[in-house]
Amino acid sequence: MGKSLYEKVWESHAAAELSNGQTQLLIDTHLIHEVTSPQAFGMLRDLGLPVRHPKRTFATVDHIVPTDQFEQPFADPLADAMIKELDRNAKEFGVTYFDLKSGKQGIVHVVGPEQGITQPGTTIACGDSHTATHGAFGAIAFGIGTTQVRDVLASQSMAMSKLQVRRINVDGRLRPGVYAKDVILHIIAQLGAKGGIGYAYEFGGSVFDNFTMEERMTVCNMTIEGGARCGYVNPDETTFEYLKGRNYSPTGAEWDAAVERWRAVASDADCTFDDLVEIRAEDVAPSVTWGISPDQGLPITGNVPRVEDADTPAAKASIAEALEYMKLEPGSPIKGTSIDVAFVGSCTNGRLSDFREVAQYLKGHRVADSVKAIAVPGSQIVDALCRKEGINEIFTEAGFEWRGAGCSMCLAMNPDKLIGDQICASSSNRNFKGRQGSPVGRTVLMSPLMVAAAAVRGCVSDAREVFEVGEAAAV
Amino acid sequence: MALDPIKSVQGRAVPVPGSDIDTDRIIPARFMKCVTFDGLGDYLFYDARHQEDGTPKDHPLNEERYQGASVFVSGVNFGCGSSREHAPQALYRAGFRAVIAESFAEIFFGNCATLGIPCVTATSEDIATLGAAIEADPQLEVKVDVEKARVFFGDSNFTVHIPDTAQDALVSGRWDPIAELLENAEKVDVCLEKMGFASK
Ligand code: SF4
Numbered sequence: 001m002g003k004s005l006y007e008k009v010w011e012s013h014a015a016a017e018l019s020n021g022q023t024q025l026l027i028d029t030h031l032i033h034e035v036t037s038p039q040a041f042g043m044l045r046d047l048g049l050p051v052r053h054p055k056r057t058f059a060t061v062d063h064i065v066p067t068d069q070f071e072q073p074f075a076d077p078l079a080d081a082m083i084k085e086l087d088r089n090a091k092e093f094g095v096t097y098f099d100l101k102s103g104k105q106g107i108v109h110v111v112g113p114e115q116g117i118t119q120p121g122t123t124i125a126c127g128d129s130h131t132a133t134h135g136a137f138g139a140i141a142f143g144i145g146t147t148q149v150r151d152v153l154a155s156q157s158m159a160m161s162k163l164q165v166r167r168i169n170v171d172g173r174l175r176p177g178v179y180a181k182d183v184i185l186h187i188i189a190q191l192g193a194k195g196g197i198g199y200a201y202e203f204g205g206s207v208f209d210n211f212t213m214e215e216r217m218t219v220c221n222m223t224i225e226g227g228a229r230c231g232y233v234n235p236d237e238t239t240f241e242y243l244k245g246r247n248y249s250p251t252g253a254e255w256d257a258a259v260e261r262w263r264a265v266a267s268d269a270d271c272t273f274d275d276l277v278e279i280r281a282e283d284v285a286p287s288v289t290w291g292i293s294p295d296q297g298l299p300i301t302g303n304v305p306r307v308e309d310a311d312t313p314a315a316k317a318s319i320a321e322a323l324e325y326m327k328l329e330p331g332s333p334i335k336g337t338s339i340d341v342a343f344v345g346s347c348t349n350g351r352l353s354d355f356r357e358v359a360q361y362l363k364g365h366r367v368a369d370s371v372k373a374i375a376v377p378g379s380q381i382v383d384a385l386c387r388k389e390g391i392n393e394i395f396t397e398a399g400f401e402w403r404g405a406g407c408s409m410c411l412a413m414n415p416d417k418l419i420g421d422q423i424c425a426s427s428s429n430r431n432f433k434g435r436q437g438s439p440v441g442r443t444v445l446m447s448p449l450m451v452a453a454a455a456v457r458g459c460v461s462d463a464r465e466v467f468e469v470g471e472a473a474a475v
Numbered sequence: 476m477a478l479d480p481i482k483s484v485q486g487r488a489v490p491v492p493g494s495d496i497d498t499d500r501i502i503p504a505r506f507m508k509c510v511t512f513d514g515l516g517d518y519l520f521y522d523a524r525h526q527e528d529g530t531p532k533d534h535p536l537n538e539e540r541y542q543g544a545s546v547f548v549s550g551v552n553f554g555c556g557s558s559r560e561h562a563p564q565a566l567y568r569a570g571f572r573a574v575i576a577e578s579f580a581e582i583f584f585g586n587c588a589t590l591g592i593p594c595v596t597a598t599s600e601d602i603a604t605l606g607a608a609i610e611a612d613p614q615l616e617v618k619v620d621v622e623k624a625r626v627f628f629g630d631s632n633f634t635v636h637i638p639d640t641a642q643d644a645l646v647s648g649r650w651d652p653i654a655e656l657l658e659n660a661e662k663v664d665v666c667l668e669k670m671g672f673a674s675k
Binding site for chain 1: 493494495497499500503504505507508509510511512522523525527550551552555556557558559560561563564578580581582585586589590599638639640641643644647649651652653655656657659660662663664665666667669670672673674675
């Protein structure tokens, strides 16, 4: 019987059995950033250990970097100290570092693919839960804690237990104005924020076959919001096309050999999965979240739930808690909820295609006076490409601030934060309480084009109406 | 590396009910601007415990009667969201040595396991019973028996679940895998060689 990609990668990376029954798994590629690595390097120093394979670790700074100040020292001395700490660690332990001056710095999950570091059939770990993003390339990629960052630095491996695999097929044709972001918000709303615990998600079906790499990344990125530690798409011609000619991609005869290997690692046609979920593309609507967990989502045309809609006490309690925090009227339409801030960016939706798509519609529109709108490219390379195409100007002419690369308002560890109970229309991935920097700040997750629509109207809006995205536009 | 076996954890407990309590809530991102984990305990559940002006809010962790608790009791999908180890580190540094919940997010569970914090799951009924018992008597001693996979309190007890691998690692004092990982490092090198990455 055939095997899934997950099983194949697991088998080729299982280096040893550990005495507690877990597997010691080889990690081919280790990505690090300034927030979750300093303590791990500290532990290495305490143990007197080197980094075992420094060439397999790649560092960048993203979480804490200001997006409106590019020269150190930064206004925030703590941020400055953390970045200096990574400078020092990268130098001392000899790991590759895409620093602020490299022209390649950016969100770790944007940089890896962009550089061709992310490759099919490999294992990738990073002290960051959105490492699942790299699964778009048919890699088994997952987030780890800082002690595990230490383990990977010291041994290029970590202890792990095998996951089950759930195949999620999305077949059919997405309707106009429906994006990869809507697909994953829909999946999470269907399966729940903890539906994926214990699973790796394999995404497939005609929608994924036709998706670009950037769209696949958007979906894989948010598998963690559905509780699954990793998610992947089988590598195919689209994958190889994307990787060809990138900095760390193989070249010449090595390229041909690599493509052959990558093809072979895809799930076999006759493999079986532990679970199977079928979704019709036509059922996916432009989606938004209304609550404080990413599975509290609904179509833009929907109404915020009422407590009495739920049938269990626990479900009632979580609706009540979310409604109270979000200050939303039970049963009211989500459309029309006024917003204060609009944010386009993050490792979910901060890539060239995201800004391109918005720019195409934003031309000739103005951000509402009541809204502060910021656009934050996912990397310095995305920034440069946008500038080359004049995309940044379309954004600034419309009233967005165009910023430098970083995580920015996705988690607000830099100066970009919500103030008080401001509501943000956000293309990021988490709507947790306080996620965007203010303990009472509110987040409504949506696709980048929906963020632009909300920015223009000053309230949560249907991008299809605001920008006249219709059947005609789709052809 | 010789570690102490963790066969059970005993102490007073605090119930913090709720579903999908994420790691942003356990330790808000702004407190992660640090290069060591020291002092994180002070910021555990900071925004849930404080008003915007810093004055305390109603929260079990602020209640006098629960001070000194070492067993944390919560609901479904505890520790979801960000992979930040700052979350279990903050719990540990605030004195917590075990967590009982209906279910755990995976990365959080793994992070706790490597720090030697047993995370055990129980049914919502058992957790509600335990919560009520603690409410009634905050001095109640709660014992999380990792070896027997049971929780004992007063005259009552119930079964909990903990995956074999984690149970084994804790009970045998091998919850931090680093020594074993290093022993096998050459096998890992061979694997890396096969992947064609050894020199790159
Ligand atoms: S953009 Fe947001 S989710 Fe992505 S790595 Fe940065 S903080 Fe994490």
